[in-house]
Amino acid sequence: MNIKEYISTGVLEAYACGQLSQDEINEVEKNLALYSELSKELSIIEETNAALAQHFAITPRARVKEKLFTQINNAPASKIISLASHSTKYWRYATAASIAFAMLSSYLAFNYWSRWKQSETTLVSLISKNQQIAQDYNTVNQRLDLMELDFKIASNPDFARVVMKGTPNAPQALASVYWNSASKEVYLNIQNLKQLSKENQYQLWAIIDGKPVDCGIFDWQLAGLLKMKNAYKIPTTFAVTIEARGGKPSPTLETIQVAGNMLTI
Amino acid sequence: MLTIASTITEQELITRLMKKDQSALDYLYNRYSGALYGVVLRILKKEEPAEEVLQDVFLKIWDKIENYDPNKGKLFTWMINIARNQAIDKTRSKENSKIKKTDDIDFLVHKIDSQQNSQLEVDSIGLKEVLMKLPVDQFFIVNQLYLQGYTQSEVAEEFNIPLGTVKTRLRLAMIELRTLLNIK
Numbered sequence: 001m002n003i004k005e006y007i008s009t010g011v012l013e014a015y016a017c018g019q020l021s022q023d024e025i026n027e028v029e030k031n032l033a034l035y036s037e038l039s040k041e042l043s044i045i046e047e048t049n050a051a052l053a054q055h056f057a058i059t060p061r062a063r064v065k066e067k068l069f070t071q072i073n074n075a076p077a078s079k080i081i082s083l084a085s086h087s088t089k090y091w092r093y094a095t096a097a098s099i100a101f102a103m104l105s106s107y108l109a110f111n112y113w114s115r116w117k118q119s120e121t122t123l124v125s126l127i128s129k130n131q132q133i134a135q136d137y138n139t140v141n142q143r144l145d146l147m148e149l150d151f152k153i154a155s156n157p158d159f160a161r162v163v164m165k166g167t168p169n170a171p172q173a174l175a176s177v178y179w180n181s182a183s184k185e186v187y188l189n190i191q192n193l194k195q196l197s198k199e200n201q202y203q204l205w206a207i208i209d210g211k212p213v214d215c216g217i218f219d220w221q222l223a224g225l226l227k228m229k230n231a232y233k234i235p236t237t238f239a240v241t242i243e244a245r246g247g248k249p250s251p252t253l254e255t256i257q258v259a260g261n262m263l264t265i
Numbered sequence: 266m267l268t269i270a271s272t273i274t275e276q277e278l279i280t281r282l283m284k285k286d287q288s289a290l291d292y293l294y295n296r297y298s299g300a301l302y303g304v305v306l307r308i309l310k311k312e313e314p315a316e317e318v319l320q321d322v323f324l325k326i327w328d329k330i331e332n333y334d335p336n337k338g339k340l341f342t343w344m345i346n347i348a349r350n351q352a353i354d355k356t357r358s359k360e361n362s363k364i365k366k367t368d369d370i371d372f373l374v375h376k377i378d379s380q381q382n383s384q385l386e387v388d389s390i391g392l393k394e395v396l397m398k399l400p401v402d403q404f405f406i407v408n409q410l411y412l413q414g415y416t417q418s419e420v421a422e423e424f425n426i427p428l429g430t431v432k433t434r435l436r437l438a439m440i441e442l443r444t445l446l447n448i449k
Contacts, residue, residue: 010432
């Protein structure tokens with residue numbers, strides 16, 4: 001084997017740097033054992049590498065050495081384990097406490113939220129009930145006002161009541177008129193009148209001096225007293241006919257429903 | 266901790282290390298930490314990871330001294346190889362993935378210069394001046410192997426240079442450096 005040629009391939013440098021495969025390492029080591037010149041050359045190479053490394057040394061910061069020795073001195077396994085288990089225990093308790101606290105908080109939060117939600121619902125329903133009651137109260141109040149007015153009319157001696165009974169056209173029909181002899185006001189009160197189609201309305205007439213005078217139109221469904229047109233002079237008779245919606249200037253006598261004579265005063 | 270005389274034989278040092286004598290590690294650190302840190306820092310280019318690696322290297326030497334076989338080379342050669350391998354492993358870990366291996370030497374020197382350690386600066390400039398005296402082809406190989414953390418076969422593959430050529434150029438560069446640095 002040509003030793004110089006072998007050396008010049010740089011295989012020993014590669015060997016010194018640990019850059020060879022296991023097969024190549026085995027071969028180099030075999031040759032090193034066989035040829036002392038190779039061992040010598042390897043020595044020189046190693047020294048060169050070492051010298052290069054020392055030549056270009058960079059002093060590390062002091063803390064590296066401190067850390068290194070701290071780590072070596074803290075190495076005993078028991079110490080590390082006890083430290084670890086201690087801190088693990090602490091964290092376990094801390095975690096457990098946190099979870100418990102979180103669960104409790106969540107429960108309380110949910111509980112209060114539900115209650116609040118419930119209160120809100122109750123409040124809304126109370127407010128709406130309150131509004132309903134207020135409305136009812138107003139309605140009742142209005143009706144009461146109307147009834148008071150009706151009562152005043154009925155109990156006022158100035159008003160004469162004329163009962164209009166059913167004609168052969170509508171034997172069951174019944175209505176009344178209150179006529180104020182002083183103010184000439186006319187109020188109508190329906191006891192029983194049949195339902196009309198939408199095209200038709202009832203019309204009240206007062207017979208004055210033998211002639212029918214229009215006292216206004218009205219629909220069949222009415223509660224309480226309805227103020228009609230004033231009837232001047234002294235009517236002798238009141239009557240109701242069925243007319244086309246809007247009424248007519250003179251009555252259609254064939255449709256007369258009720259009629260009643262004023263009692264002579 | 267016992268102090269060790271300024272020079273002791275390598276055999277004695279190894280024996281003491283095997284007995285877990287911390288004064289032996291102290292001696293080893295004082296004598297070689299700078300050289301190993303240089304190797305590591307040139308590959309990693311950042312002080313923080315380089316310091317971590319250096320600490321790991323000494324821990325490994327401390328823990329695995331039984332693995333050292335004197336028949337296969339000097340203790341320092343073994344240590345340099347551990348340092349080199351650990352540094353290369355680090356560059357390949359995610360942590361250091363940001364550093365490009367293809368940084369050129371000027372960029373590297375600039376980076377090292379910009380660090381605050383003035384000692385570092387002087388050493389880096391010294392290295393650059395020395396390496397610049399090498400023929401370009403040799404400089405390239407040394408740069409890739411010693412400063413970029415490539416293995417010989419990686420340089421061969423990546424730059425399309427026959428592995429044999431990488432080896433011979435490195436050998437020529439080492440011979441040149443021996444002369445340049447007045448070794449032996």
